[in-house]
C-alpha cells in the first residue's frame with residue numbers, strides 16, 4: 047500500500063530551487079496518437095481494420111497483415127503484469143532524480159483473432175509481484191507525452207500518493223492553489239472543491255471588492271482561504287498580485303470570466319464584446335505573462351512544486367454558438383492562446399489543462415434548456431483532471447456530443463449550429 | 468496695481484495670496500468606476516498599458532496608452548449626457564461655451580449629515596438655510612455638495628454597496644429644481660461617483676439631478692476632492708473638459724482659485 051503523503055516540510059530557503067528536468071519527449075508522428083488519447087484521458091491503441099490485430103508500439107502497418115488501415119481505438123486496459131523491475135540507475139536526469147522507478151511488462155487481455163500485445167509500462171507501487179492483474183492507464187508525463195501506467199486491479203488506500211503516480215498527476219493535495227476569481231458561482235465551487243481535495247492554502251482573487259456577491263463572505267471565512275486583490279483587466283493589479291503570491295502558486299485555476307449571451311446583431315456595438323475579450327483573452331494573456339515565468343521556474347521545487355495551469359474555456363471555443371457569438375469568439379481566442387501557453391510551459395513540466403465545458407448552469411445561460419453543467423460538477427471535473435493524467439477535458443453531455451461532432455466534421459457541426467441544432 | 472487684473476491674479480498666485488487647489492482625484496486603475504446592472508452597457512474604468520519603459524519596446528522612452536469611459540474619475544457631465552438635455556444647443560463637450568468653464572462656486576457643507584446617513588438627501592430647505600448664513604447663491608455659479616466622501620480611501624467604502632445597491636448622498640428633487648429654476652446655477656458638483664444620490668433611481672423622477680440640471684443645459688461634476696479646503700463662497704473653478712466631438716462628458720482637471728484672506732482655510736501645503 048502506498049505510504050500516505052504527509053504534509054511536506056517547508057522548503058529550506060538556503061537551498062537552490064532545482065531546475066525542472068523532463069522525461070525524454072520526442073515521439074514519432076504515429077506515436078503521438080497515443081498522446082492524443084492520453085490528452086483526453088483515453089487509453090487508445092491502433093486496431094487493424096482488416097485483421098483485428100491490436101498494435102503496440104504504434105506503427106505504420108499492421109504487425110500481422112501489413113495493412114495500413116489502423117484505427118486508434120479505445121482499450122479496456124485490463125491485463126496481467128508478467129514481469130517487473132525497479133530502476134536504481136538511469137542515464138536520463140529526470141529519472142536519476144526520481145529513483146527508484148518501477149517498470150514492467152503487461153500482457154493485455156484479448157479475445158481477438160491475434161495475440162494481444164505486451165506493453166512496456168510504468169508500474170504503480172501497489173501492483174503485486176507478477177503475475178498480477180492490473181489496469182493500464184494512458185497518462186501524460188511531465189513532458190506532455192503519453193506513458194502507460196499499470197495500476198492495481200482495484201483501488202488501494204492512498205493510491206494517489208504513490209510517488210510515480212504523483213509524478214504523472216497534478217494532485218491538489220498539500221498544494222497551494224490560486225483561484226483567480228472566487229466571487230462567481232464557478233470560482234466559489236472551485237475553491238470548495240480544491241479544499242476538499244486536500245489543498246491546504248487557496249489564494250482567492252477578488253475584483254471589484256464593493257460588489258456584494260452571495261456566498262463570497264462564506265468563502266472568505268474558510269480557514270484555508272486567503273483573499274487577494276486581482277482584476278485581470280488591470281495590468282498593474284496582475285503584476286502586484288504576481289509579485290505578492292506568484293512564487294507560492296502550485297496550481298493556478300483561471301476562473302475569471304466575462305459571459306454575455308448575444309448574437310452578432312443582438313448587441314449593437316463592440317463594448318460588450320470587448321469586455322469579454324478583455325477578461326477572457328487579454329486577462330489570460332496578462333496572467334500568463336506575470337504568473338507563467340515564476341510557475342515555470344518552480345516546476346521541480348520540492349514535493350509541492352508548481353504543476354498545473356487550468357483554463358476554463360468552453361465547448362463554444364471549438365465551434366461558435368451563434369446566440370452566444372461574441373462569448374464564443376473570446377473563448378476561441380483563449381483556446382488558441384492556451385495552445386501556445388502549453389507549448390511554452392511543457393518545457394518546465396507545468397501542465398496546461400484546458401476544460402471545454404458545455405453550457406454551465408449560470409445566470410447568462412438562464413434561457414438555455416438543460417442539460418447544463420453545474421458549477422459544482424465543473425469543479426469536480428477540474429479536480430478529476432488534476433488527479434488524472436489528461437489535459438483536455440470536455441465536461442457535460444453537450445460538450446462530449448459537440449466534441450465528437452467537431453472531430454468528425456467541423457463543417458457539418460457549423461451548419462447544424464447555424465440551424466440551431 | 469497694474470492696468471491688467473489678470474497679471475495681478477498671476478502675481479497673487481505666485482505670492483500665495485491666491486491659492487490654487489486641485490479638486491481632482493488621481494486617474495488610476497484602482498479608482499472605482501460607476502457600476503451599472505450587468506445587462507446594461509458599461510462605462511470603462513481607467514486602464515493604463517505600457518507602450519515602452521526604456522526597454523526593448525522603446526529604449527529612450529516611457530509612455531502609456533490609456534483607456535476609459537467619458538465618465539471616469541473626476542469628470543464633467545455635459546447636458547447631452549441625459550435624455551432631458553439631448554436637443555439643447557451647445558450641449559456636448561466640444562460645444563460647451565468656454566466662458567462657462569470659469570465660474571464661482573458655493574460649497575454647501577453636508578459632511579456631518581453624510582457621516583450620519585449615507586443616504587442623506589440635500590433638500591431645498593437645507594439650501595435656504597445655507598443662504599441665510601452665506602448669502603444668496605449667485606446666478607451662473609457652481610454649487611458643490613461637500614460630504615467628505617472623497618476621504619473614503621478604500622473603494623469598497625467609497626462605493627458603499629449593499630444588496631439594495633449604492634448608498635451615497637446627493638440632492639433631492641426639490642433642491643435641484645430650486646437650484647435650476649430659482650438660482651440659475653452653472654451646475655452641481657459632488658464628491659461621490661454621481662451627482663445623484665446612490666439610491667436616486669427611486670426618487671421622482673429617477674436621477675433628478677441629471678434630469679433637471681442637464682435638462683436646463685447645465686453641467687455636473689463628479690468625484691471631486693478637497694472640497695473641505697474651499698470657503699463656502701468666493702472660490703473660482705476652472706472646469707475645462709476634453710474637447711471630445713459630441714462628447715457627453717470627460718475626465719478633467721478641476722482647479723479652484725481661493726483668495727487667501729479667508730479665515731478658516733488651512734495654510735498652503
Ligand SMILES: [Zn+2]
Nearest residue numbers: 094097108111
Ligand atoms: Zn492486420
